[in-house]
Amino acid sequence: MCKKLLFATIFLCTVNNLKAQNLVNLSGWVTGSDPIVGFRNVGDQSENSREWGIGPHGTPVVLWKSKPSGNGNSDGGFDGEDININHQKMYRFSVWVKKSNSQDGATYIGCGHVNHLSDLPNSNPYFWAGDLPKLDKWYLVVGYVHASNDPSTESFGGIYDGSTGQKITSTTDFKFRSNYPLAMIRTFLYDDANTADCQYIYGPRIEEVNGNEPTIASLLSVENNQTDVYFPGKVGIKTKIPGDYDLAVNGKIRSHEIKVESTASTWPDYVFKKEYDLKQLDAVEAFIAKNGHLPEVPKAKDIEANGVELGEMNKILLKKIEELTLYIIQEKKSNADQLLELKKEIEDLKKK
Numbered sequence: 001m002c003k004k005l006l007f008a009t010i011f012l013c014t015v016n017n018l019k020a021q022n023l024v025n026l027s028g029w030v031t032g033s034d035p036i037v038g039f040r041n042v043g044d045q046s047e048n049s050r051e052w053g054i055g056p057h058g059t060p061v062v063l064w065k066s067k068p069s070g071n072g073n074s075d076g077g078f079d080g081e082d083i084n085i086n087h088q089k090m091y092r093f094s095v096w097v098k099k100s101n102s103q104d105g106a107t108y109i110g111c112g113h114v115n116h117l118s119d120l121p122n123s124n125p126y127f128w129a130g131d132l133p134k135l136d137k138w139y140l141v142v143g144y145v146h147a148s149n150d151p152s153t154e155s156f157g158g159i160y161d162g163s164t165g166q167k168i169t170s171t172t173d174f175k176f177r178s179n180y181p182l183a184m185i186r187t188f189l190y191d192d193a194n195t196a197d198c199q200y201i202y203g204p205r206i207e208e209v210n211g212n213e214p215t216i217a218s219l220l221s222v223e224n225n226q227t228d229v230y231f232p233g234k235v236g237i238k239t240k241i242p243g244d245y246d247l248a249v250n251g252k253i254r255s256h257e258i259k260v261e262s263t264a265s266t267w268p269d270y271v272f273k274k275e276y277d278l279k280q281l282d283a284v285e286a287f288i289a290k291n292g293h294l295p296e297v298p299k300a301k302d303i304e305a306n307g308v309e310l311g312e313m314n315k316i317l318l319k320k321i322e323e324l325t326l327y328i329i330q331e332k333k334s335n336a337d338q339l340l341e342l343k344k345e346i347e348d349l350k351k352k
Contacts, residue, residue, distance in 0.1 A: 021207040021214060023083050023091075024185065029062055039078040042188040044069055047076035055202050056096045056138035056162045057221075064201040066189040068105065075105060076199065077188020082113075083206055085183045087148045087176040090209040093127065094142045094219060095187050096162070096202040103131045105192025107199060109141045112184045114174035117146065117153045127157055127171040138162035138202075140220060141171065144209070145183065148176040165220045212240055260311035268319035271326070278326055294320060 028036035055061035066076025110126035127143030143157035157171035234242040242248035
């Protein structure tokens with residue numbers, strides 16, 4: 001139960017994080033065929049609709065459906081409305097796309113208001129255009145628009161297989177124009193005269209690349225209703241700053257079992273070896289009087305400032321228990337020796 005609860009918590013927090021990062025307004029993304037806020041139809045209204053269907057993660061979602069009318073040219077899809085951005089930062093653009101029936105026409109995924117990475121102007125930019133590798137299969141298309149002052153000429157985008165998560169081909173990146181504060185995303189079907197074809201679009205996203213954006217692996221798999229979830233990056237629950245930790249939780253954790261890995265060389269069995277230097281109790285007493293805590297045990301103010309590493313603390317506590325056991329054994333032997341001497345003295349007195 002607790003493992004399921006922890007998974008559900010991670011799932012919900014990550015999904016909420018996905019929604020919070022996305023700059024594209026999807027509030028009007030509901031079923032119907034009328035134009036909605038944030039998007040302009042590409043092609044005739046009859047070629048555009050939104051309907052329930054099975055999304056890339058195997059769950060029912062609202063999909064944008066492009067259905068060619070047979071007249072060629074623009075055959076359904078959208079141009080996103082302009083979004084305010086900081087042209088001195090990099091942004092990631094992504095969208096899920098699936099094509100059915102035939103490979104007629106071509107799929108286009110692009111943006112606007114950008115230059116080539118070489119700084120040459122581009123009035124009609126596309127991260128990628130062409131035929132998706134397979135029909136009836138979801139693909140995540142990702143492109144990046146670099147900061148206007150970024151000298152990089154390397155493209156980082158790609159098309160990812162929605163089933164395997166593998167990057168199957170690269171896409172073309174662009175660069176923002178200097179002092180231009182707007183961005184947009186567009187996805188559509190073009191030049192498809194086959195009226196039996198359909199193209200489905202889901203989850204358009206624009207997000208600033210700042211370290212808080214969800215990973216590509218998260219976009220590919222986090223919303224999948226699977227038992228095991230892989231996070232290639234750090235995870236924060238109720239915190240956006242996991243710091244040096246792979247999992248940071250700003251709150252309570254409840255579990256049936258927590259296992260901390262250790263190695264035989266660091267586990268304190270060495271305390272029982274003959275060569276171990278067990279401090280005299282007088283030395284331990286002097287240390288406590290001076291420092292107010294046992295040797296090797298962290299101070300209270302350090303614990304308050306930095307917390308406790310459970311694995312390391314368990315080793316320290318076990319070491320102290322083992323040392324205490326040795327002190328008890330020593331005391332027992334000492335008492336036994338003293339008792340023998342006392343019995344001998346008593347016997348001597350009786351004889352006298």
